[in-house]
Amino acid sequence: MGVTAMSEMALDLKLRKITASEYYRMADHRILREDERVELIDGFLVEMPPIGNRHGAVQAKVLEYLFRTLAGRVSILGPLSVPLGEHNVPLTDIGIFTLDEKGYFGRPPRVDEALAIVEVADASLNKDIGPKRDLYARCGVTEYLISDIENRLLRRYTNPDADRYRGLEHLRYGDTFSLKTIPDITLDVDGFLPPRG
Amino acid sequence: MRDALTSDMAAELTLHRISVAQYHVMAEKGIVAEDDRVELLDGLLVDMSPIGRAHWLGHAELMRYLIRVFGDRALVAGQLTLPLGDFSEPQPDIVVFAPRSAEYRRREPLVEEVFAVIEIADSSLSKDTGFKRDLYARSGVREYLVVDLTNELLRRFTKPTEGSFAQVEQLKSGATFSLEALTDVALEVDAFLPPRA
Numbered sequence: 241m242g243v244t245a246m247s248e249m250a251l252d253l254k255l256r257k258i259t260a261s262e263y264y265r266m267a268d269h270r271i272l273r274e275d276e277r278v279e280l281i282d283g284f285l286v287e288m289p290p291i292g293n294r295h296g297a298v299q300a301k302v303l304e305y306l307f308r309t310l311a312g313r314v315s316i317l318g319p320l321s322v323p324l325g326e327h328n329v330p331l332t333d334i335g336i337f338t339l340d341e342k343g344y345f346g347r348p349p350r351v352d353e354a355l356a357i358v359e360v361a362d363a364s365l366n367k368d369i370g371p372k373r374d375l376y377a378r379c380g381v382t383e384y385l386i387s388d389i390e391n392r393l394l395r396r397y398t399n400p401d402a403d404r405y406r407g408l409e410h411l412r413y414g415d416t417f418s419l420k421t422i423p424d425i426t427l428d429v430d431g432f433l434p435p436r437g
Numbered sequence: 438m439r440d441a442l443t444s445d446m447a448a449e450l451t452l453h454r455i456s457v458a459q460y461h462v463m464a465e466k467g468i469v470a471e472d473d474r475v476e477l478l479d480g481l482l483v484d485m486s487p488i489g490r491a492h493w494l495g496h497a498e499l500m501r502y503l504i505r506v507f508g509d510r511a512l513v514a515g516q517l518t519l520p521l522g523d524f525s526e527p528q529p530d531i532v533v534f535a536p537r538s539a540e541y542r543r544r545e546p547l548v549e550e551v552f553a554v555i556e557i558a559d560s561s562l563s564k565d566t567g568f569k570r571d572l573y574a575r576s577g578v579r580e581y582l583v584v585d586l587t588n589e590l591l592r593r594f595t596k597p598t599e600g601s602f603a604q605v606e607q608l609k610s611g612a613t614f615s616l617e618a619l620t621d622v623a624l625e626v627d628a629f630l631p632p633r634a
Binding site for chain 1: 448449451452453473481486564
């Protein structure tokens with residue numbers, strides 16, 4: 241049975257929503273294993289595609305760049321799960337949070353501590369610019385960046401409102417920008433994309 | 438905020454399936470409460486429809502009729518969980534089994550021992566004649582009867598072949614039939630339908 245077919249059939253059903261606390265208990269009891277990469281989106285258990293080579297390499301490059309540029313000013317975590325309200329625990333490639341001296345050891349960061357979320361999109365682009373983008377906007381994540389590997393651009397979403405981001409920019413190699421919450425540090429778009437060429 | 442899975446979302450998300458074994462751990466650990474009216478269909482946790490008066494009364498009367506006409510020839514059970522493969526454990530309204538109580542004390546009934554699965558459908562008609570019908574057919578349930586309260590008829594599905602029931606009949610008030618597994622016991626369609634006003 242194909243994956244899409246299942247989702248279409250599932251529309252006929254009233255699926256029971258799973259809460260964030262049930263999701264974490266499922267993880268504690270190994271019903272969800274760490275290597276399974278399952279996230280909770282709007283109460284539904286959703287599978288993440290396996291991390292391909294390109295995705296992994298770009299993710300490592302972005303993390304390295306962020307540590308180099310923002311170290312000491314913020315906490316940089318990734319990959320991580322972020323509890324967002326009662327029915328959402330998305331798995332996120334990289335989160336930039338307000339500086340926590342313990343590096344968020346022993347507790348997950350709260351959404352109001354998120355300065356930006358960065359997703360590296362390869363196979364997952366449609367999900368990252370669809371349901372996940374809307375989710376981050378609804379939860380008030382200030383800034384959402386997608387490193388779009390296929391199209392070689394950085395999609396930057398800002399000004400979240402009730403259910404969407406009002407601001408969207410497409411940034412390319414050579415461009416610079418600053419995070420809304422850290423206006424004094426200039427970031428190079430090249431730091432978020434695969435090496436040129 | 439979104440309340441249900443929309444087709445846009447479903448197209449982008451791959452739902453994660455839970456196995457019957459994992460579902461049992463969830464029940465054991467109280468992640469799914471015993472009084473939670475859910476069933477596991479194809480790895481998805483599905484809310485069961487609320488039971489209306491027409492439903493429970495029809496259910497009670499039909500149970501009484503089936504127990505009387507089958508006598509020692511079959512076991513008739515209401516609202517039990519029926520494991521079907523690794524990912525499904527539906528709770529059909531009524532299941533008619535081969536009378537092998539001694540065996541069932543030691544193990545779950547096999548699908549070959551199920552003479553018929555019966556669902557009473559009012560608000561759940563599209564689920565019962567859609568997703569659940571396909572699940573029963575794929576699992577090799579040899580006869581599936583849906584009491585269609587809305588249209589006052591009995592929908593009979595038989596001959597499961599390659600994932601669907603090859604034969605579909607709509608039986609109306611006044612008709613008689615026999616289960617494929619018990620051809621010598623005549624059943625009256627009227628016993629399945631609510632009394633005529």
